[in-house]
């Protein structure tokens with residue numbers, strides 16, 4: 001109980017000092033125990049006074065003076081009492097210890113809460129949101145590095161405009177020879193128009209109508225870290241040399257050894273797991289132990305794989321470059337670890353290598369790109385390209401229904417007869433389709449790589465949803481054929497398009513827009529709020545989507561106008577970046593700039609008759625809501641790193657069926673038995689809703705050390721030209737990061753403005769009592785980390801970074817605060833994935849670590865900020881009015897409200913819950929008590945952000961609760 005702990009910590013504090021304190025005590029007239037609590041509150045109020053006097057902290061001007069998520073002592077006390085202040089010395093961000101940022105025990109008691117907005121809980125929550133906004137502003141300021149040669153303009157500016165306020169780049173023009181070159185203006189000013197602006201294009205060009213190439217297929221991945229901090233093992237940088245000596249290489253320290261010692265799931269009965277292959281006939285007696293996250297289910301694991309297939313891929317058609325390389329461990333390690341010396345893998349594609357060009361600004365030399373660059377071989381936009389395609393080849397795999405080409409082709413599967421099954425299943429890839437032979441027998445879709453039951457599930461689901469939207473549009477058309485559907489053609493913007501005028505192609509494209517926006521919404525307000533299950537993030541994510549003011553659309557819309565019309569257009573760097581970011585969280589990013597009022601924005605808030613003058617003929621309206629903060633949008637390599645989430649996947653799926661007893665686990669089906677074509681067989685044989693039930697009830701794997709699926713460490717793949725024909729995907733994750741020059745863990749943290757660690761013991765969670773089993777396990781992991789990565793004798797004369805200073809303000813050197821010549825842990829060498837999995841100190845309800853989270857803060861917001869279709873072009877002219885309402889209301893008809901007040905919020909029925917109910921009505925009973933589809937379906941959500949693993953009413957006999 002956190003509050004009790006807070007209380008007892010504070011008993012040593014002296015009597016209240018301020019007059020205000022006395023007054024409040026009288027006012028409450030409380031019992032002795034309450035008096036102690038009032039005193040607690042008064043102490044923290046006193047700290048607030050100090051905080052107010054000190055004023056707001058200013059945004060850092062240099063990267064080594066960043067916020068680091070650490071606040072002054074008075075601030076911590078004001079927002080979380082002495083409990084929070086106790087953890088100030090740790091490397092981890094402070095906000096997680098504030099009032100109300102955890103479960104019920106983190107809240108101040110009711111009578112104190114009567115102090116209203118200024119009460120401790122609101123102070124804690126507001127403080128947490130403020131800290132997160134500081135982080136976002138500094139991330140926008142210090143962490144954008146584009147590889148597409150716009151970096152010089154970002155640093156130097158152009159024609160008197162500061163770099164981060166630039167909005168158009170010559171490098172984002174379509175090159176001569178591009179099929180649309182002439183249509184966007186050729187050698188003159190380029191501006192997308194006509195058909196090119198109406199829908200999401202196949203290759204993602206013309207999302208930003210003034211920067212046609214941005215985010216399109218084949219553009220280079222960006223970076224979030226200084227170019228000089230990338231590729232620490234190439235020896236091109238003095239600081240990196242000092243940091244790592246000669247200890248790093250592609251296979252140094254050995255990735256398979258790291259995988260087997262630090263990433264392998266321990267098994268209590270290895271025979272029952274059989275390396276992830278389970279038992280004969282999928283017997284339910286099989287068991288592969290794994291560390292489970294009680295508040296996140298297997299549907300959530302596959303959701304994120306489905307998302308990454310939309311956002312990025314380094315591979316082309318499921319393979320890398322032609323050349324193979326050895327990635328096996330040494331013979332010496334085989335006996336002890338059971339690793340494989342003969343493993344080989346295809347090398348990563350490299351777009352550019354060789355010394356980058358340089359430029360000088362303000363006397364400092366900068367590189368124009370990282371030493372090596374890589375292509376993102378899909379569109380970077382949130383455009384459902386994994387379903388609809390991202391180039392001509394992938395498009396050939398997308399099947400449309402010949403009887404209504406506005407629909408995707410779905411077919412009836414013999415033997416499948418549930419209510420949802422009438423909507424059908426995806427057809428198989430046809431013999432004439434262009435495919436990698438590994439994909440034979442799979443369902444037809446644009447992105448077929450690493451197909452599994454999860455990919456099959458979501459692709460079928462959204463294909464059904466696509467068709468339901470089309471069906472509803474057709475229904476409305478039949479009722480009101482002459483009514484205005486809201487869509488417009490930019491070639492004739494004034495002409496009303498009636499329902500009956502809409503062609504099948506136009507409707508198909510509008511449906512794609514709706515599906516992509518729905519996916520973005522589910523991800524932002526449903527998946528992420530369960531991934532980061534606490535109140536600050538619930539508020540933060542909902543404000544990213546719809547604004548801090550939630551239902552008060554008036555205030556949000558006005559803020560939206562202020563943001564896009566003044567800050568968004570500003571040439572002033574500060575307005576265009578930090579103020580834009582702050583005000584955008586008030587307004588919500590989604591739909592930003594999609595309303596333009598003739599009146600003064602403030603006045604418009606109060607004018608019920610205000611007129612929206614947004615116009616399709618005005619490029620500044622169409623494109624007016626986007627902001628790239630001076631750096632064209634694409635994902636950075638570091639984003640891929642933090643999405644290497646293979647630990648989420650269990651080895652065995654606990655299979656259940658809706659008919660009969662859903663509480664019974666009937667089979668344990670190895671995930672590897674649902675890999676590629678086998679996924680398609682499994683889907684058709686057992687049915688979409690049984691898989692929904694099974695993956696919805698099962699907990700996913702915690703993102704922790706020693707928790708990678710066995711089957712992925714021993715994955716068989718036909719394309720491998722090796723004796724073993726197997727690969728260890730956990731080891732490969734480390735190898736790929738090294739090939740792509742991702743900085744190692746400690747420098748990665750510094751680069752993102754998080755406090756560095758100085759020894760492996762820093763990774764132990766100080767909240768966990770000394771001597772407890774949990775603490776002992778963490779200590780054992782620290783020991784393994786030290787054995788694997790080693791130690792060295794430090795040299796204090798070697799400065800190892802310019803991104804952060806030591807705690808005493810001096811430059812950080814090789815000794816990390818210890819005396820010259822001391823033995824120090826090789827914390828600098830830890831692979832970033834290993835480091836973030838080792839972080840046991842996490843904010844309440846965080847399935848990911850804070851190092852991963854900080855990467856999301858920046859990039860998840862940018863993915864919305866940069867996309868016209870999620871901001872100023874979220875309009876009926878593109879989506880149709882039915883489409884806009886569908887996205888806003890989570891489906892057809894009016895918005896529905898969830899029963900009760902989950903975690904204290906009145907909230908709409910979640911977007912994915914409604915989608916599941918539409919596509920699989922047979923799930924109605926099962927979903928009755930589900931508030932968030934990614935929370936295990938049979939779990940009792942309990943009180944405020946509880947993480948307890950307890951069955952809800954009706955699921956008491958569920959087998960999963962017998963095994964904590």
Ligand code: HEM
Nearest residue numbers: 301304305308312313314315450452640643644645646736
């Ligand atoms: C059945 C489940 C899965 C299988 C068989 C699988 C397999 C693989 C393989 C073989 C690679 C290596 C590609 C290469 O670099 O050569 C890979 C990469 C990757 N996987 Fe998975 N994976 C699975 C689930 C997941 C999940 C749940 C996530 C969660 C986000 C994920 C995220 C990634 C990412 C981000 C990459 C890097 C992709 C890139 O470089 O473009 N995977 N996966």
